[in-house]
Amino acid sequence: MQPEPVNLIGNQIELVPLTEAHLPDLTKMARHDEIWTYLDEATPQTEPEVAALITEALEEQDQGVRLPFAIIDRDNGQAIGTMSYIDIQRAHRGIELGWAWISPDYWQRGIAREAAYLLMRHAFEALGAIRVAFKTDARNVRSQRTIEGLGATQEGTFRNHRILRDGYRRSSIYYSVIDDEWPAVRTALEAKLRPRMV
Numbered sequence: 001m002q003p004e005p006v007n008l009i010g011n012q013i014e015l016v017p018l019t020e021a022h023l024p025d026l027t028k029m030a031r032h033d034e035i036w037t038y039l040d041e042a043t044p045q046t047e048p049e050v051a052a053l054i055t056e057a058l059e060e061q062d063q064g065v066r067l068p069f070a071i072i073d074r075d076n077g078q079a080i081g082t083m084s085y086i087d088i089q090r091a092h093r094g095i096e097l098g099w100a101w102i103s104p105d106y107w108q109r110g111i112a113r114e115a116a117y118l119l120m121r122h123a124f125e126a127l128g129a130i131r132v133a134f135k136t137d138a139r140n141v142r143s144q145r146t147i148e149g150l151g152a153t154q155e156g157t158f159r160n161h162r163i164l165r166d167g168y169r170r171s172s173i174y175y176s177v178i179d180d181e182w183p184a185v186r187t188a189l190e191a192k193l194r195p196r197m198v
Helices: 020-029 047-062 111-125 141-149 182-193
Strands: 013-017 066-073 079-089 094-102 131-137 153-163 169-178
Touching (some): 020 066, 020 079, 047 066, 066 111, 079 111, 111 141, 111 182
Antiparallel strands (some): 013 066, 066 079, 153 169
8 A cells, every 4th residue: 555646536626735836825724723723733824834834744745654635626726725644554554534624714515524535535445445544632523523424433532642732631532434334434425425526
């Protein structure tokens, strides 16, 4: 299993490899505190702050531990957020979807669902993954509902999983979809996406 940069096209969005060219759009989109509440990053307000996040993502891509995508609104061509393959377990054919954020201007439109669908479909059907995982802060109910809406199964809670910048001991809830479940998960997701999917 070897994830490589690829373009994934949906109806509302396209996922494209993240580059520095997305900096102006993402700087505008990232200036909302509610995006960063549970991401252990201060809200980036300037181009240099967002550039640092892009640089980190691309460095991790070079190290083979992350494959970051920009989420592009197909109506206007703007980058409206990001999502990444992370925790890439090549030998065990597992991968996680993370570093996901979208401008609140695009919330409640099914964008996160469509992005996750495209990445899961690619993982299972092109990369040969047997497991796609998700994790979220135990306090982040919005994220939990989104992941559950994808058809993922909650596996459990890693208690005191991380110490955040402010010293808070974060517990993380883990979810997954495995390859045996993917056909049914795909059918259910496509039924939800059908009014918008091409």
